[in-house]
Each structure stands twice: as C-alpha cells, then as structure tokens.
Amino acid sequence: MVHSAYDAVELVADVPGHIEAVASHAGKLLVAVSDTVGFLWGSDCSLRIYSAPSPSDGGGEIRWDGPYALERQEPRFWRRPPLAMEVSASRDLLISLSEWIALHRLPGLETVAVVSSKTKGANVFAWDERRGFLAVGRQKRLTVFRLDSGREFVEVKEFGVPDILKSMAWCGDNICLGIRREYMIINSMTGALTEVFSSGRIAPPLVVPLLTGELILGKV
Structure with missing residues (x-):
C-alpha cells in the first residue's frame, strides 16, 4: 500500500524560464527565475513576486484557493542563477x-x-x-x-x-x-x-x- 504524505497543488503556472529557488513572505510567493536564452548572452536572473487570488486575511500564510498572479518582477536581480x-x-x-x-x-x-x-x-x-x-x-x-x-x-x-x-x-x-x-x-x-x-x-x-x-x- 502506497501512502501519500503530501497533496500536490499548483500555485503558479507558465513561469517563463527555469525556476531556481522559491520562498514566501507575507503570503506572497518569491520565485527566482533564470532565462536559459539570456544566460547564454549574459544571464537574466529575475525575481518574480506572486500574490494570492483574493485579499489576505493577514495571516501571511500560503493559501490554496486558486492560482497566484504575478504582482511584480525585478529583472536582472542576480547576475548568476541563485x-x-x-x-x-x-x-x-x-x-x-x-x-x-x-x-x-x-x-x-x-x-x-x-x-x-x-x-x-x-x-x-x-x-x-x-x-x-x-x-x-x-x-x-x-x-x-x-x-x-x-x-x-x-x-x-x-x-x-x-x-x-x-x-x-x-x-x-x-x-x-x-x-x-x-x-x-x-x-x-x-x-x-x-x-x-x-x-x-x-x-x-x-x-x-x-x-x-x-x-x-x-x-x-
């Protein structure tokens, strides 16, 4: 009998590039993304911040009530993939x-x-x-x-x-x-x-x- 310790829930889809690292802060997702094409010509490693689909209740936790939307992007946040x-x-x-x-x-x-x-x-x-x-x-x-x-x-x-x-x-x-x-x-x-x-x-x-x-x- 196989036991599943966790359920998989998709929070963000169609991220442009390769996801290098993920963290969370105040209920938002911080996603480090490297552009594989840009990496060949001088790396483009951006930080993308995603927010929940509805206003937070102040708890600051990651929620599972729908896909997260891109709120902010910081291009070339790192020179190399983090x-x-x-x-x-x-x-x-x-x-x-x-x-x-x-x-x-x-x-x-x-x-x-x-x-x-x-x-x-x-x-x-x-x-x-x-x-x-x-x-x-x-x-x-x-x-x-x-x-x-x-x-x-x-x-x-x-x-x-x-x-x-x-x-x-x-x-x-x-x-x-x-x-x-x-x-x-x-x-x-x-x-x-x-x-x-x-x-x-x-x-x-x-x-x-x-x-x-x-x-x-x-x-x-």
Whole structure:
C-alpha cells in the first residue's frame, strides 16, 4: 500500500524560464527565475513576486484557493542563477546565494548587505531564524555568521568538513550536514562531528527543516 504524505497543488503556472529557488513572505510567493536564452548572452536572473487570488486575511500564510498572479518582477536581480534563497520573516529580509550571500529588505527589495569575502563560491547555506545565525558551505569549509544589528554578518566560527556540503539545516546549536552519501551532525561551537546514517546509493543527501524544529532526511 502506497501512502501519500503530501497533496500536490499548483500555485503558479507558465513561469517563463527555469525556476531556481522559491520562498514566501507575507503570503506572497518569491520565485527566482533564470532565462536559459539570456544566460547564454549574459544571464537574466529575475525575481518574480506572486500574490494570492483574493485579499489576505493577514495571516501571511500560503493559501490554496486558486492560482497566484504575478504582482511584480525585478529583472536582472542576480547576475548568476541563485542556488538558494530564504526569508527571515521576523526581520523582513531576503537572504539569497548567487555569486555570494546577499541581503535585501522586504518588501521593497533594497540591498542591505553583500557578504562577498567569505561566501563567494559557496554552494549552500542554512539560516537560523531564532538566533540570527547563518551557516555557509564553501568547498570543504563551513563558516558560521551572526547577523549584527540587522545589517551585516559577522563571522563567528569556521570549520573544516570531510567533503563539499550538499545540504544542511540547523537543529538547535548543531547543524545537520549532508556530505557525500551520508548525514552528519556538527556542533556549531566546537566543530565536533557525529555520523548519523547513510542517505542511500541513488539520491544525494537532502536535509529539509520543518517549522516544528524537526528535520526530514532523504534516504533512497
């Protein structure tokens, strides 16, 4: 017997280009899109903001009562396709990773800060909303930053890891890492590593945080 854990609902259709990353803020969808044709001639990576079909009740949650409509588009928001982006709801900030980590104020999208020195060439990041900590994976290094005064990231720690990070998420004071074909837990203060289990032979390790504080780990 096959059990379906989730129901699929289409919120946006016919997006022009390739969807690179998705986030939400105040009940709206933020979609990072790269134009595959434009990419050949000088990348066109835009941010498209979609709103619900009817006025929000103020809850700020994604709703399922119909397709979302394009409200705003910011062309050439990134020079390269973003690898990831996430919203800090309590601080009204958009955190994105393209060439490096960048901060933009929501909803106006004003640039707050660019962290180029230690995040250029990074491939993954994880945001701790409660404490304002950002973990960034670059090559075989894991760097932890703290958001200071809501305007800049200050480096707190840096650790070496066994290989390039595929995915990661905060779990309390620790960070769950997806490395090679296995999961590990690293203490964000000491750098002590603990092996968890293998992710399997088919798919790369995938760590997905839930609002409950729990994590979903892929194993195929």
